Amino acid sequence: xxxxxxxxxxxxxxxxxxxxxxxxxxxxxxxxxxxxxxxxxxxxxxxxxxxxxxxxxxxxxxxxxxxxxxxxxxxxxxxxxxxxxxxxxxxxxxxxxxxxxxxxxxxxxxxxxxxxxxxxxxxxxxxxxxxxxxxxxxxxxxxxxxxxxxxxxxxxxxxxxxxxxxxxxxxxxxxxxxxxxxxxxxxxxxxxxxxxxxxxxxxxxxxxxxxxxxxxxxxxxxxxxxxxxxxxxxxxxxxxxxxxxxxxxxxxxxxxxxxxxxxxxxxxxxxxxxxxxxxxxxxxxxxxxxxxxxxxxxxxxxxxxxxxxxxxxxxxxx
Numbered sequence: 506x507x508x509x510x511x512x513x514x515x516x517x518x519x520x521x522x523x524x525x526x527x528x529x530x531x532x533x534x535x536x537x538x539x540x541x542x543x544x545x546x547x548x549x550x551x552x553x554x555x556x557x558x559x560x561x562x563x564x565x566x567x568x569x570x571x572x573x574x575x576x577x578x579x580x581x582x583x584x585x586x587x588x589x590x591x592x593x594x595x596x597x598x599x600x601x602x603x604x605x606x607x608x609x610x611x612x613x614x615x616x617x618x619x620x621x622x623x624x625x626x627x628x629x630x631x632x633x634x635x636x637x638x639x640x641x642x643x644x645x646x647x648x649x650x651x652x653x654x655x656x657x658x659x660x661x662x663x664x665x666x667x668x669x670x671x672x673x674x675x676x677x678x679x680x681x682x683x684x685x686x687x688x689x690x691x692x693x694x695x696x697x698x699x700x701x702x703x704x705x706x707x708x709x710x711x712x713x714x715x716x717x718x719x720x721x722x723x724x725x726x727x728x729x730x731x732x733x734x735x736x737x738x739x740x741x742x743x744x745x746x747x748x749x750x751x752x753x754x755x756x757x758x759x760x761x762x763x764x765x766x767x768x769x770x771x772x773x774x775x776x777x778x779x780x781x782x783x784x785x786x787x788x789x790x791x792x793x794x795x796x797x798x799x800x801x802x803x804x805x806x807x808x809x810x811x812x813x814x815x816x817x818x819x820x821x822x823x
Contacts, residue, residue: 510703517697521558524689528554531679531686548609548649551743552750555728557687559751560759561694562720567767571702575763576771577716580779583617583755584717585725586748587786588814593729594736594744595807602745602801607794610749614791620756621783628774635764642757714821717779782817789813 529551559582566575594600602610620638624630697720705715728751732744764771793806802810 507704507707510700510707513696514700514704517693517700520689520693521697524686524693525555525558527682527686528557528690531682534675534679548746548750549646551747552728552754555747556751556754556759558690558694559725559755560762561691562698563759563763564766565694565698566716567763567771569698569702570769571698571716572767572771573711573713573775574698574701574705574716574720576773576776577713577779578720579716579755579759579763580776580783581717581721582725583752584779584782584786584814584817585721586728586752586755587790588810588817589722590725590729590732590748591745591790591802592807592810592814594732595802596804596811597733597807598736599804599807600736600741600745600802602741602794610745611791611794613749613753614787617752617756618784618787620760621780624760624773625777625780629770629772630764632765635761638757638761639765642754642761645753645757713775713779718818718821778820782813782820786810786813 533551559579563575563579566572566578591600623634701715701720705711728747732747735741735744735747789810793802
């Protein structure tokens with residue numbers, strides 16, 4: 506029984522990763538035709554697409570009553586984004602960010618801390634708060650689109666833009682592959698939730714640990730590979746924009762959807778350790794990039810962030 510569940514779990518993780526890769530590849534292809542800037546592509550497009558696995562995992566889990574997996578995977582993915590992904594990237598290649606990217610990151614981190622703090626103090630969120638978080642995500646995205654160069658390019662070039670760039674065959678093919686990738690994500694997420702819940706019961710492992718460590722790592726694979734490749738090719742703003750956008754989506758859009766779609770009132774009082782590690786990871790990143798730090802992520806900062814993530818994983822299993 507447990508062997509079959511583990512096999513199902515592993516196969517689901519592989520399908521999830523491959524399906525998301527298909528979505529990312531074809532979304533970037535479509536996005537390039539619109540000529541958005543790197544930060545806009547990372548924040549607005551890649552981040553939204555790579556959060557789809559986490560969104561589906563959290564929503565499917567909460568609809569099935571698995572609060573530990575739903576919230577645990579969400580917060581665990583947030584910690585993995587900041588500590589593991591940024592840490593590994595910085596360890597491989599120091600991140601010296603553009604001033605605009607740095608400013609956006611430093612502005613959004615305190616808001617994320619504030620939202621998590623609200624849930625730590627008021628662990629029984631109402632659906633009104635859920636709707637507010639979703640609207641907050643939408644408002645921020647609207648503001649970002651308005652400020653991005655890509656939008657102004659579209660306005661300036663008008664009809665000539667579509668004539669010169671739009672290629673129906675390429676767009677149709679990319680959209681078809683996009684749908685295939687999404688269906689793969691949908692199916693794999695469903696099997697992932699069911700198998701992980703079964704493994705937790707069979708092995709006596711708390712659902713919070715399964716969600717915050719194992720599933721969170723699996724759901725973070727798409728953003729890790731995307732950010733890693735972007736950094737290797739010299740597109741640091743694209744990589745960081747992806748991670749900033751995902752972190753913002755986690756605490757607004759996805760958390761809001763989880764609260765709104767939950768069939769019962771959610772009690773988030775059992776996630777104090779996860780809150781602690783979220784606070785600590787964000788504060789560390791803020792300190793490293795702020796005016797009191799070196800305003801960059803070097804190998805030293807990367808090692809510290811990875812060390813914090815390892816501490817989080819070890820503490821989760823104790």
